[in-house]
Amino acid sequence: MEMPTPNPDVLRRKAVVLQRLLQVLPEEAVIHEPSETRAYECDALTAYRCPPMLAVLPSTTQEVSDVLRICNEEAVPVVPRGSGTSLAGGALPTADCVILGVARMNEVLEVDYDNRFIRVQSGRTNLSVTGAVEEDDFFYAPDPSSQLACAIAGNIAMNSGGAHCLKYGVTTNNLLGVKMVLMDGSVVEIGGAHLDSGGLDLLGVICGSEGQLGVVTEATLRILRKPEGARPVLMGFDDNEVAGQCVSDIIKSGILPVAIEFMDTLCIKACENFAHAGYPDCNALLIVEVEGSEAEMDYQLSKIIEIAKRHNPVELRESQSAEESAKIWLGRKSAFGAMGQLNDYMCLDGTIPVSSLPEVLRRIGEMSEEYGLPVGNVFHAGDGNMHPLILFDANKPGDLEKCEAFGADILKLCVDVGGCLTGEHGVGIEKRDLMSHQYAPADLEAQMVIKDVFDPNWLLNPAKVFPLSASESRRIARIAAE
Amino acid sequence: MNPKTEAELAEMVAGLDEPVRITGGGTRGVAGPDMAIQTSGLTGISLYEPGALTLVAKAGTPIGEIEAALDAEGQQLAFEPMDHRGLLGTSGTPTIGGVVAGNISGPRRVQAGACRDFLLGVRYVDGMGQVVKNGGRVMKNVTGYDLVKLMAGSRGTLGVLTEVSLKVLPKPEVAATLSVQVSDVTTAVAALSAALKSPFEVSGAAYDPDMGSALLRLEGFAGSVSYRSDQLKSLLSGFGEVAELEHPGTLWADLRDAAGFHEQSGDVWRISVKPSEAPDIVARIPADRTLFDWGGGLIWALVPVGTDLRAQLGAFDGHANIVRAGQETLVELGRFQPEASGIAALTKGIRQKFDPRGLFNPGLLG
Structure with missing residues (x-):
């Protein structure tokens, strides 16, 4: 997996950036020793690792704003991080980046049953959102398998789903509003306890933007009464x-x-x-x-x-x-745990039209023979969201590469039958270079101009989502401008 | 201009040298430049898979055609799009592209979600005349940015929709309507909230002050509806007399289309608020008539011609948009609530990128 070369100029200015961050954050919220930054070297896509230059753990929206403003001024890339459970490498650092973790911001700010919403800080875990209301028989519907650990911030970034989406929808269908900090440090509030946007649906495009448009610090979420049984x-x-x-x-x-x-x-x-x-x-x-x-x-x-x-x-x-x-x-x-006992595995999440299920399963079986790697299938059948798990041996030279090639072939197949590369995990780095298989250059350009508006210098999580070749001119323009 | 194909439309847009109004069937009262691009020539359902709950149609396809196709398979558009013709006094044929461009949803929105929640994919022609696609036809899709949601409700300002794909849902076997006799909006909203936070799955929660009734709709299998209806009757008895309407007739379609406001003189506004704030909000405005939907979260208000409702409302969480008013009022006040400066800057930036020449529906949003 290719990642952009770290910017030597940023690495050289590490001490300056560190000093500026220490002026706006308590000392214990800034992690700079290489032995400690290593804790942030990967997310749940553990095959790829890279310790960040620095990591910060702000406790307030104001601190997030200060960090982003400084990083914007210093032209330092920022990789936002919820709980680090991304299966797509969404929180994978680069060597020249600051990891911005929201884990310390985990409070419940408001619970309102009459209006059926909860407002939380974004570092709160998915399951503990339900935990805050379940005594009163309410719940928060999206339920990704990692719900014990994953943060709402990451759920919003990846537009996470779960097993019960067929009835309740995914994160975007249950998100009412956000407080978000843009890369220049400005704070915007979008949506809230009322329904629908009065203008363009910015909330809709923020949800699923993989931490590339801003850092969400607070979220207003729809809660529902639990069914009787x-x-x-x-x-x-x-x-x-x-x-x-x-x-x-x-x-x-x-x-x-x-x-x-x-x-x-x-x-x-x-x-x-x-x-x-x-x-x-x-x-x-x-x-x-x-x-x-x-x-x-x-x-x-x-x-x-x-x-x-x-x-x-x-x-x-x-x-x-x-x-x-x-x-x-x-x-x-x-x-996933059970398959992990059999061997190392790579988990995909392409989605297909339900009618193509038999054909796709047959083709995956044939490819499994061709590649000589076993694959198990477990998935949300009602909405066509597949989870093929390809087994491989990480210690065997060449097996990971073979597995990745097999995975890419499965995802291309999903697209070819009318589906998509990812149903709920996100693109991250994992599927970044396959985006061109699903989208024409004009389609990708229409997405990238959104980032141009929110983050003109392409500093937020810049090497994700889009093929490196497609985003290169924008990322290079930033470096050249320094 | 009424292109027959997407390619023809793209060519037309590329060759434009003056701003245009984007319309579907012309039923939703979009004002703007004299020159119009109509999508009513782009028609037809291109794919419908009942077993996958998905339908793909060209933007100009009449809603009636889509609803008939769904009906034949016992399915429906769950977000219940409003028909604006009665309220606006327009004629013509409402199209699916118009519904999507306006993110138009009816009473069931409170339970099932809005049009944007059912929109799976779009194709559109941007302001440079390029064809762009986003999303697809599967229910779960997080591949790249979600421009699908962005296009829903963008009212033609970002691009001209050519094709949309939608998630559809089974049509309920039966429906029942409960009426709770209430004398004021505070009690009505409290009763609607009590129902909406119960486990009994209410699919419509409205209050019509003229009827003096908070109205609740239950849908599903016969046994389930009658069970939930009984449960709700006892749950809500403290708010007022509860009865099941024996012949609701077109009640929910009338609520959806704000039928009580048809042919009534005055301007019509739509206010989106946190439901529990609805009583306070209506107390601030000089409405001749009001109607509440979405558990109180949507307020329809009929006010004297030219009233600046936003000035009367002052600051509140939500938005007040004009649905029907004279051209002068629309120009003076703007159809849509002005946004906070940070949001307005983002909106303006996106419009500038999607339509750099400012051709599409100029002046409509922000």
């Missing part, structure tokens, strides 16, 4: 194609489950060995979850089961207790 049903099929058809038939029937999860043989076995969820031995497993009162769940599940029966399932099991439901979900939610 939730219950999954487990279905096993002999054949991927049949399982895919069953998903389509359920959706066409007029029922909208909150989640439809899919696993293939390799994942089923790995998860079963890991979590002992009682998964059947079969080629394709579906977990379909519905919500509501007991009677509503009975009704929806009876319709779903009726549809499933038409597809000759080898297993069909409705959860009989909260304990059994938890077990069924534990298996699914530990899929």
